[in-house]
Amino acid sequence: MQADFVIIGAGSAGSAMAFRLSEDGRHTVLVVEHGGTDAGPLIQMPAALSYPMNMKMYDWGYRSEPEPHLGGRRLATPRGKVIGGSSSINGMVYVRGHACDFDRWAELGATGWAYADVLPYYKRMENWDSGGHGGDADWRGTDGPLHVTRGKRDNPLFAAFVKAGRQAGYEVTGDYNGKKQEGFGPMEQTVFGGRRWSAANAYLKPALKRQNCSLIRALARKIVIEDGRATGVEIERGGTVETVRASREVIVAASSINSPKLLMLSGIGPASDLMELGIPVIANRPGVGQNLQDHLELYIQMAASQPVTLYKYWSLFGKAWVGAQWLFTKSGPGASNQFESAAFIRSKAGVKYPDIQYHFLPIAVRYDGQAAAEGHGFQAHVGPMRSASRGAVSLRSPDPREAPRIVFNYMSKPEDWADFRTCIRLTREIFAQDAFKPFVRHEIQPGDAVQSDDELDGFIRDHAESAYHPCGTARMGRADDPLAVVDPECRVIGVDGLRLADSSIFPTIPNGNLNAPSIMTGEKASDHILGKTPLAPSNARPWIHPDWQTSQR
Secondary structure (H helix, E strand, O other), X not given: OEEEEEEEOOOHHHHHHHHHHOOOOOOOEEEEEOOEOOOOHHHHOHHHOOOHHHOOOXXXXXXXXXXXXXXXXXXXXOOEOEOOHHHHOOOOEOXXXXXXXXXXXXXXXXXXXXXXXXXXXXXXXXXXOOOOOOOOHHXXXXXXXXXXXXXXXXXXXXXXXXXXXXXXXXXXXXXXXOOOOOEEEEOEEOEEOOEEOOHHHHHHHHHHOOOOEEEEEOEEEEEXXXXXXEEEEEEEEOOEEEEEEEEEEEEEOOHHHHHHHHHHHOOEEOHHHHHHOOOOOOEEOXXXXXXXXXXXXXXXXXXXXXXXXXXXXXXXXXHHHHHHHXXXXXXXXXXXXXXXXXXXXXXXXOOOOOOEEEEXXXXXXXXXXXXXXXXXXXXEEEEEOOOOOOEEEEOOOOOOOOOOEEEOOOOOOHHHHHHHHHHXXXXXXXXXXXXXXXXXXXXXXXXXXXXXHHHHHHHHHHHOEEOOOOEOOOOEOOOOOOOOOXXXXXXXXXXXXXXXXXXXXXXXXXOXXXXXXXXXXXXXXXXXXXXXXXXXXXXXXXXXXXXXXXXXX
16 A cells, blocks of 8 residues: 555556556556456457447546537536546547647647657657558657557548548648648557557556556545645545555546546645635645636538448447457457548648548447438548637535536637538538549438538537547646646646646647547656656657648648
């Protein structure tokens, strides 16, 4: 019940830190995780991704409050409650983020987190395999713990999507995680040998084989702070409350929802809110729980004129066949997340780098596993990357077992609506290209009748869904920034011996899916925690569209 470092949370960043902090054998590491094992086909089979994120066994089951600008809808906010955290229940999509995202972090006070600084950590963590499809080998890592692969893209719809993008006048990219994010091309996935390659498989399980790293299953109730220093964690397991001691540091990596919750339960947060709940204030940090950001997306769905989609496996027999093939051979449709083509584009001239992301999927289906009534179809998930809307996570009560209050405040800015309307219209234009002519029957959703701004707004209000990328609730900044929660070395400002490293610390949301930047955060934070000199900055220069000021594509 004592270690040099106690890590709260066995998720993407926590697993990476457990691996790196225990690597040289000099320090003892204890990981506290409330969730259980990731064994079993529903987590490990990539194509089964819609199941674990909808299962109480693996998910904290959070929902937003009624969202005021989305007709009062309460949106699902899944967070992994299992080893590997959300990397064990996510869509396995691997996106680093755009270089300009990290340069923006540095401008906002996260010194040492510009793209030149983080690229070496992305390379350190990756074990990249293009599958013979090309890519920017010089920009990628090949001997890290995290296997990154590409799907086979043998369904003709994957090629049609990229070809349609080119026909519409957009760039094509061979590697959006390399020099050039902008354009249409192959999507990458954290899948290896046909299995989900979560942070648990990549980092945690190898770390736990070492004698100096261990894991306990327990609910972290609060951080124990004595004389302004974090000395341990109060945990609950089997109905008993105990204290785990940290002789060097306590490290919070409990997600952008649970990390701010834990800080507030421990007396670190907006003083007035804590006093209202009777929680003694240890550090008045008004930024804790604020700055909540996420990506919203729509599914633009088309009915297919040929039976080439995954709908052919949608029957009980089809699913059983895919499952059996995967169980015995780790191959077939079950061995991919089926997000195999992607695109990053700019919404208009004057936007310097992509602000719209596409995931293409050769079936018309929702994240909760509900297929379209139309049968054969396909869809593009599309949404703006840089909404100005901000929400917050706050405590309902001082009870650690109670879910926090989550308000994303989605679509609170007029430009959010304009950006989403642009997304729909640009997507329709892509699906209207010659490359899709052999495959398109008609538009399922929104449907041809939905054309005016008001009609599109109604569709957005009723159908926009979270892409499950919450972040920013304990943002990193200068130590003298009153709204920053951690400094650029991930130290919680105002408390000694306490760090926080996960997607909570992102000052602004990066382009794309957040698993890769979350793991990178754990990798980089480990060097800060160990007092190591950070990896030498990269001199690589990313591609920016030469005509971005005057041209949308």
